[in-house]
Amino acid sequence: MTTTENTDSEALARVRAKRGYVLPVHELLDEVDPEILSRYDALASELLFADEPRALELKTRYLVLVGVATATKGDPDGIIHFARRAVAHGASRREVLEAIALAGLPAGMPAIEEATQVLHRVFDES
Template sequence: MICDDGLAAANLDEVWCGPHVSDTFPPSYRLDPIVNSIVDTPALGGDEVLRRIEQRRGAVLPVHNLMAELDPQFLDLFDEMYCHTLGVDPVPADGRLSASYRELICACACAVANAPVTTIARHLRRALDLGLTEQEAIDGFHALLIPCGGLAVAAGVRAMMLLRDQAAEA
């Protein structure tokens, strides 16, 4: 398999190198994250993928709607990887990194990437709902200081403040 940069992909982990991943495989192929391979199963339509996202995550974002319209196979792959990576479905087995810490890592990565504070807060909210403590959250954001700088720490703290403000309003 050749990626957009002209390099050969030796395994599935290297397939995510181009902007049009769904063009890499025939439409009937789907990613099976459990066995880390591509399997030949019927592709889901955009509406089916949106229903699955709503069921698994509780909400569909505007970006999901556009992806469902323009490239439902990519959205299908993206959702499978998102859910597997963040521990949405399947839930991580004992001895594996818990979904709460996976979401904290995601919130920290979003803070480093200068994502909107609402995006950081969404991942942090899920982490807290899954049992992460505020102390663990602040420790995670503090750990960003040396490798990533004060702006990343401040973004994480702003997300924590947003969640507290939202809780006070509720």
């Protein structure tokens, strides 16, 4: 089953209803196979949003994802999305910047330089 701009599969509709948005990765997985999207969403939901206590609070989980998105380079939308989510859950600008700076240790300074190109979309628009 493929999706169009006007018609969501049941899996994509569930993601949209649960999160209030869909990401390009959700649309891609849905187009490949809605069952893959359902399984991906179940894993992501369990890791990020599970009701039982986790060792890391939600703000910290998003800060980790900011660092990973920075270190993997080429994912400016991920940096923006995760940074906005971290801020929405109480992270300060400095905490987001530190998550990005820490990513430079394994990924190198080019990763940090790329991340700084999108930071204004997180802090200047909010």
